[in-house]
Ligand SMILES: [Fe+2]
């Protein structure tokens with residue numbers, strides 16, 4: 504990888520393998536000429552952390568930064584932390600900045616928690632996504648972490664786009680651990696994938712096979728799936744990743760945990776890419792066998808929910824498109840027109856409620872390739888709401904109940920779904936939708 508002139512990144516946070524006891528803080532300074540682990544004073548770069556509530560009396564722990572694989576990148580790992588505890592920290596590079604973070608509850612416990620979730624931010628110098636970060640901070644100040652669905656970077660080969668991401672997230676990323684999956688834009692080639700894994704050092708199972716890993720957070724088990732399979736284009740999981748997923752679903756599911764799958768590429772959607780038959784063939788049986796609570800994905804740039812298998816005794820799986828993270832410039836308004844036969848479902852406007860509007864029609868000139876991505880019977884039976892507006896998701900889990908809200912750029916709640924855990928009383932009911940805007 505060529506040397507490049509770094510600009511400031513972070514510090515930015517992510518959990519280690521056990522989110523209740525480990526935290527990774529990384530930052531990239533403008534001092535690459537000094538070497539990646541050296542501060543301006545010539546000493547080793549460090550991070551100091553202490554329990555936030557202890558203030559002046561705190562015993563401070565110092566960890567030395569290790570060498571990053573990107574020029575100027577400093578990486579520190581804080582280990583043996585106390586679960587459910589707020590820590591403060593500062594770095595040798597920016598000693599005047601003090602930030603805080605909170606460790607996760609002990610895995611398996613029922614402590615309530617909340618997180619934000621979005622995909623497809625498509626950061627680049629001329630696409631200002633700082634508003635997402637400030638909205639998430641202001642509207643849901645208590646959220647414990649940020650889950651990302653890929654395509655955060657518009658062109659994973661362009662350093663300027665990576666710089667734009669950290670520029671726009673400068674006020675947010677130092678205090679909110681980010682756990683994400685690779686997308687085709689930020690990781691969909693070997694060189695993009697390499698930069699992705701150099702930047703986000705998640706607890707990958709096998710980096711050569713893909714950027715996939717699992718996180719136990721309180722009473723949830725979250726699977727972060729790499730639908731690019733280590734820099735490729737095939738969205739269905741490779742053999743190693745599929746084996747890992749099935750093996751760990753077997754281990755964690757059908758117990759008293761929430762099971763979430765996060766990936767970039769869409770399974771069911773009436774958006775730009777439509778309903779992908781191969782993804783249906785792979786994921787629907789897994790969701791049915793293991794009673795998966797929700798599958799979140801982006802790639803399509805809108806918000807949409809499908810409550811699939813809702814007639815089953817265990818209550819079914821939510822399939823949720825949450826790819827409206829790139830602002831107005833990246834929401835797929837084009838699907839309100841035919842796009843020369845490429846549109847799978849022509850939306851009636853910026854809101855789609857199939858129960859009210861019916862299954863969107865195809866155009867007279869739809870191409871055979873586009874038609875193959877329609878699944879009308881499923882859309883008719885399961886779609887709840889779709890929205891073509893910039894938005895993010897706020898999820899709050901308390902025991903066996905989860906509130907899911909789709910929040911827009913004016914702070915409006917477009918959709919508020921309250922559901923029970925699959926197998927723990929989950930059942931579709933009109934009152935499951937606390938708020939539904941569908942002009
Ligand atoms: Fe995207």
Ligand SMILES: [Fe+2]
Nearest residue numbers: 654686687802
């Ligand atoms: Fe994508």
